[in-house]
Amino acid sequence: MVDPEQLLRRLHPLQMKGGLVLSLSVTFQYLGQWDVFGFVFVASVVRFTANGLLARFGVQRWGPSVTEWIRLGVNAGTLVAIGLWAGWSLLLWIYVPFILLWLHGLDRWGWVRAVLLMAVMDGAALWSGCDPYQPLAFSIIGVLGFLLSAKRAELLQQTLEEVIARREQLARAQDQLRVMHERALQQEKLSSLGMMAAGVAHEINNPMAFVTSNVSSLYKELQLQPVLAEPLKEYVDEVLPETLDGIKRVNAIVSDLRHFARGDPEIPAEYDLNAEAQTALRLAHRELSHCEVQVALGEVGTVVGRPRQIGQALLNLLVNAGQATPPGGTVRLSTRREGEEVRVEIRDTGTGMSPETRRRLFEPFFTTKPPGKGMGLGLAVAHGIVTAQGGHIEVESELGKGSCFTLRLPRVAFSASASLREERGQRGASA
Template sequence: METQPSVASHVADSERVQRGIQGVAGMGASVANLALLLSVWGQWSAVLAVAGVSVVLTLFNAVLAERLVPRIGRARAEALRMGINATGICLIGIHTRWHVLLWVFVPYNMLWYFGLDSWVRPRMAIYLVSIDGVALATGAEPATVLSFSIIGIFGYLVSEKRGALLTEKNLELARTHQELQQLHQRALEQERLSSLGLMAASVAHEINNPMSYVTSNVDSLLQDMRDEPNLSAPMKEYVDDVLPATLDGIKRVNSIVSDLRRFSRGDFEGYSSYDFNAEVRTALRIARIQLGHVRVEEALEEVGPVVGRPRQIVQVLVNLLVNAGQATPAGGVVRLAARNEGALVRVEVRDTGSGMSEETKRHLFEPFFTTKPAGLGTGLGLSVVQGIIKAHGGRIEVESELGKGTCFTIELPKVPALPPEKGSGGDLRVAGH
């Protein structure tokens, strides 16, 4: 999952910066106008030109241009503003014979308008060429024109680079802040999942004790009734059907509780030899509640003993089975297959669910990437699954197509080459991607 700030937020920040700049720029323009007015004092035609044009430009820049922004957009409003300012500078220049103080406005206008849209540089070029052309045609000194044009061009380029750098830093800070918020949220979710695992282990332990009494008592009752020679027909039915079925159900409950206790343990698990098929059946029992709405098909060859961390292998299979169940609508099929392939074990978890797009598959094993609604997945499940498989020296692949289901394929060596001494980081009890 990518953490980009929204376009709307970036535009809003640019508008706030623009308004802040305009306040300072307005003060500078007023000071420059006053200095120019005083310098031509006594030349009344020039005074009237400076005063009249300055009032019009100030009014337009401060009020009218901003009111036009919501209607025609910032880019068009700026183009209009630059055109009117260029016209005003030319009018004042003609009446003041291009007084040197007037030339301050040429680079000044260029310094504080940058980065608004892709047409900023063309507008600046038209602005500068127009003023320079009129100035040279009406008697301005070429050296003065060249000097202030150079200042305007390179001053604008410097301010543009500085503005781009500040924008980049702001975006980087926004991304970092958003990433920190997401990491904080994920840490809270991990802590919650860890607490749920401990609670599940405690609940399983509490259930285990009374179930031991129930198992023992029902088994004893069945044996005593079998030893009784003179049972009535209804009681014989209990001995032959009811109590054996009850005892079988109790044993299934005990198996689930035992699986849950072992699966929820948080201590370090070393490499050991284990019955692979037994662990596959354990994963099926744990995931069964998430697969009640689909048909579960099994194709399990007898794999035999495998070396590894059995609890982590159960975690991998539970993750994949739960994901398959959540992606498959009612009446669909989830198929679990396992078979020997020489020194490898090949496992396939296939579903007839919604499938995944190419974009989703590219990010599938990234930490915190999830396609599920809030509360149904943290984006850690498949990342952890991949870590566990790699730690066992295996590999995992996915085939999926939108609307046609998904198939996860795992290949595990029966005996990993060099089992790591420490945990693989795959102890999170998460089932979600």
């Protein structure tokens, strides 16, 4: 919507030019009738000057609405005076549609001013004995022009709103396209990182096999020796056992990376939930190194499902807990069996979450981390994995008091039981 003051400022040059042309036309039609010419000339100069001064100073002093009421009084007064003194010529009546078109769209009082102008001029003309068809004809032209302008302005406004709406839709589509492009790049990066991790793990695995074999052989041979020098005893008692323990940790990490980076579809199978939890803990070690990690793994028995996916969900939740927990805080991982369900609880003493954050917690790409620190996929992926296997995630959190994510998984996932039944049916058909 255009501001009335700006509208007046933009239309003022056209209004002044049109008024000047009409004033000159009305004035010069009385050439030779010098008394009438002089009166019309003075009235036109007064009206033209008053309109210029109102446009220049009136809007700033009184505002557009009051200025237009004053302008209406000046124009109506001078036109009625000219009509009563010089007669109601056809050129004088052209002012009616001209002023009505000028009044349209200025403010909500425009139509009131238009009706008042026609009433004053038509009443004065009829009172002075003017041919009634003249005011009637030009009043009809003025009203039609006013209404057509109103309708055209309404249609233009609707068109403008549609254009703005389409531009906004286009802008939103461009934003979505940009976000999707960024997501595709991030997904490509993640895929490349997964393949790289699998390749690195594979390359490390071969030399580590030689290291493990050689160190184990050396340790066994030194143990078999009846007499050892004092420095070698220290190697047998401390150095080599600790070295083998470190080698086992490296091999475990390599095995976990190969297991985690595999991209082939996972077939439901029996697995040890506690072993997957320990694997996730090892992979999340870097994100948990600044806080105390408490582990309480209960007896949960055998679970049927997709172990690699569950391991990924646990890893995502542990990394999230580590990132939310300040140095010196605590992250606690516990498991236990509850009837036909297994319960995994990951509790931290971190920053916690607001109710608004909890409501959007599992939305893909929603994150409270600064740019470059996270994509907002970890919790969404974990939620999708757990629900796909017939489980659900419960979240308890309070700002400043930490969070607790509780996974409740069926001991036999629905999709897994369906796959097992299908496999058994195929075996029976083959038999």
